[in-house]
Amino acid sequence: MATTTLNKIAPISITPRALNEVKLIMQNKNVPTEYGLRVGVQGGGCSGMSYLLGFDKKKDSDEAYEIDGVMVLMDKKHGMYVMGMEIDFQDGLNARGFTFNNPQAQSTCGCGSSFSS
DSSP states (O other): OOOOOTTSOOSSEEOHHHHHHHHHHHHHTTOOTTEEEEEEEEEOSTTSEEEEEEEEEOOTTEEEEEETTEEEEEEGGGHHHHTTOEEEEEESSSOEEEEEEOTTOSEEOTTSSEEEO
16 A cells, blocks of 8 residues: 655755746646656766656655645655755746756756766
8 A cells, every 4th residue: 555645845846936837737738637746867868867857647656745736756766866956947048948956966967957966
């Protein structure tokens, strides 16, 4: 039986601007209500690990958190790599998209989508 952690404090934060963009995407793309925002890491990228950000169903190995009405899913093994991370959304002339400010990253690549710890 999977345990829920919706009452626990999330190990990451999401800025209001990023939350607004996530909610817009969920609405515009008709993301099913049982899906949450998956945040995590995977091997690869020019610095060793890259960030995961997408919509998915909760799995048995996940922790689930609620941030301003958005269910955030994270594999329990990924917590140590993203603890304290802030997800933001940039919508400027030079860049548009989600950004990751991760205090666990010892180095990052120029594009900001991968890191090493």
